Amino acid sequence: MKHFKRFAACCAAVACAAAMLLTAAGCQQQQEPYSPPEATPQVSKPTIAQEGVLRVGVNASNAPLAGQPSSSTKIVGIDVDMAAALADQLGLKLEVTDVGTEAASALSSGKVDLVMGVSKADSSATFWTSDTYLPTAVALFAQSSNSTVPTNTAATKIAAQVSSNSAWAVTNEYDDSTITTTDDLKSAFSSLQSGQVQYVAADAVVGTYVANNAGMDVHMVALMQSVGGYSVGVLDGNTQLKQAVSNALSALNSNGVAAVIQKKWLGQKMDLSSIKLTAGALSSSDSESDSKDSGKSDTAADTATTTDPVAAALAATTAGRNSSSTAASDSATTTTSTN
Template identity: 50%
Template sequence: MRKRSFVAVAFAALLAVGLFGLAGCTGSGTYQPELKSAEVAPPVIGEEGTLRVGVNTENPPLAGMGSGKIIGIDVDIAAALADELGLKLSVVDVGSDPAGALANGTVDVVLGIDDSASDGDFWRSASYLPTGIALFALSPDAGIPTQDSGATFAAQVSSKSAWAVSNGFGESSLTPTDSLKEAFEALEAGSVQYVAADAVIGLYAAHGQGLDVSIVAMLMSPTGYCMGVSNENVDLQTAAGDVLARLVSDGTINVIERKWLGTTVALGDLTVVSDLTASAADAATGSDSEDVGDFDSGDADTGDSGDTGSEDTGSGDSSDGSDESGDTGSGDDSGSEDSGDAGDSGSSGDEDAAE
């Protein structure tokens, strides 16, 4: 009898502990990781405890508007950057004037700067994401076209990619399409052998269409996207530059690429089949960005990502909420509505990725 009483008491105790634990798990509070100690403070940054990051929302999938907020590769990278610096995050749309935003103190850093562009008097980091005009095929064994191979290409009309094809292979080789989506549909149907497109936006478009493609060659030497900081702000150049380099080396940015693009962007070992340069393409076609269509975090594969705890403070034209710009680590994904889910896009903005 005494043994039975002891078992009953022990069971009651375990039940009480279980109920207490369950109550704790189902509380109304939401877990938010504790921020790291801030590595920088004013006057190195303009606002105490917050990193203000400028992006261009006319340049998806690096950054754009989706579901009423700023989302994209650069937003995810900004969240990781802020978290590593121990800061909250404010994402600000600086449009096509990053230099002006840095000069007037609207933002602390800007992302999505083409490292081949000479305009803008500010410090540039090393590239964190490569790009360039690429040739896509349905198979990695499709081969590299030559000028006399009779190869056929699809590219969005009036884009730098279309100009590169015409310049390198002749106008008769080109099938111009109204959108990059249509170009990949032509590739899938077998009416062309290759699609010419910006490497990043092409991967984003194909991934959004559920199409498995390979980059087999480049039509220009790869360039890349980098971070900009005011020339005078040497302390932030060092602090933010070191963190960005670490995000590249430790694979964090690869995770973000896979979220948006379905793969990482590796262009360094590809054959360049033309002597076209980025500046020559810009001079020949102009640099007007083209709309990538409906841009939403739901287009991206959310992958495995975790909340960095960065927050958006609503400064300027910023995205709302830290959880909408801040998941970058490993862990459970918080949902496709969260623009900061790290894992898979950025573009040079020269193709229309979708209708």
């Protein structure tokens, strides 16, 4: 009888252990990777031309908004990241196309649904433009944040990239002896650091990008024009897409995604609201019109990406649903075309 009880107890223990193993195995089988739920598309045909896909045009020769590093065929930049965030917000996949400076024709021909990097101050635009997602203006940079706003005196020395809108702004407001022109912005900032000049004039976004990539500690101390910025362009008759873009941009500004993208590329959120204007500052629209034939935009020397792991992780999360791109920070589904 004792042997039988001992045998029964052993059987019960074995059965219990087997049940626990089966339960554990069942748990392991259910441990699948997490996948975010598919978002419901906010717009569809004919508001967009291709079901489930947002086709976005950028100027791939306009770093840091968009550019192609020499080591890659992919287009990267602030505009690409913002396009990925917009597509994600609208529940769509992303397709990026280089349209160069032909934003209007790309929209009117139906090549893209929307374009990025449109100057809000450009009165010649033949399409609707959103509120700005990235503010900018011609700015004066100095080594100290306590530097005063320069006045038009013989002692004032300002460096600017040759034949640029910023150089035009300097000669428009200050005496000719004030300006020192350089071949590129990095050289202008080097002149600032060496003490050859007191200020550098540059587009606020491009100047911040170049200085940040070069590891230079500079500060914006004045603006030479009222604040404008970069917007999204949509055909004026596409009412539904205009409203969807407006809503999406508002969400990206309020939830901090736009600020994360700016910090990734520029090292900081682009906030120009508290920076003083120079005495002769123009409105951004006047400056855009007057300088259109007098110079060109400031240009960045390269399209190197930053390595902020937090920003990269957040940008990757934002781009999780966007086509085959691995992260909005470094890549996007890219269709390169020539016009």
